[in-house]
Amino acid sequence: MRTKLGIMVLTLAVAVSGCAQKGLMDLRQPGDGPDEFMILPTKPLTIPGDTRSLPAPTPGGSNLVDKNPKADAIAALGGRPDTSTSVPSSDSALVTQASRYGVSGGIRQDLAQQDADYLQKQGRWTRLRLFPVDRYAQIYKRQTLDPFEESKRLRRMGVQTPSSPPEKN
Numbered sequence: 001m002r003t004k005l006g007i008m009v010l011t012l013a014v015a016v017s018g019c020a021q022k023g024l025m026d027l028r029q030p031g032d033g034p035d036e037f038m039i040l041p042t043k044p045l046t047i048p049g050d051t052r053s054l055p056a057p058t059p060g061g062s063n064l065v066d067k068n069p070k071a072d073a074i075a076a077l078g079g080r081p082d083t084s085t086s087v088p089s090s091d092s093a094l095v096t097q098a099s100r101y102g103v104s105g106g107i108r109q110d111l112a113q114q115d116a117d118y119l120q121k122q123g124r125w126t127r128l129r130l131f132p133v134d135r136y137a138q139i140y141k142r143q144t145l146d147p148f149e150e151s152k153r154l155r156r157m158g159v160q161t162p163s164s165p166p167e168k169n
Helices: 002-017 069-076 089-098 107-122 135-139 147-156
Strands: none
Touching: 107 135
């Protein structure tokens, strides 16, 4: 009797412990706290040679030691980090072609709402599992491309494609 009870308790503990892990693909934020990936370290402080040459402080403005990763990457790659948000003249044809059917101002919010609705609809039946599974891959399975099949399809059409890594068996 004690052995059967012990085996049942052990089996139940193993089954329940498999439900605890969510995996790395669970992309939802766990709480209402700050996002630790949005915090950037500041540049080292330096003392200017002349304090009168410093710009006047502006509330809500940028700081001289704040990092600007996009501008820093552009400068590191040999470009000119432009502080304006306007489209460069060299990219105007690209922007015109991309926006030829109109531009939706709230596209990010629309897509976020559509994705939330899709997740709610598809995620209903994926919550109940005995063993940990990748819920992200499970929910978006029908929307995922097989890279090897896509590469083969493009090669049959005559499109030059880079070599692919070997397929996993």
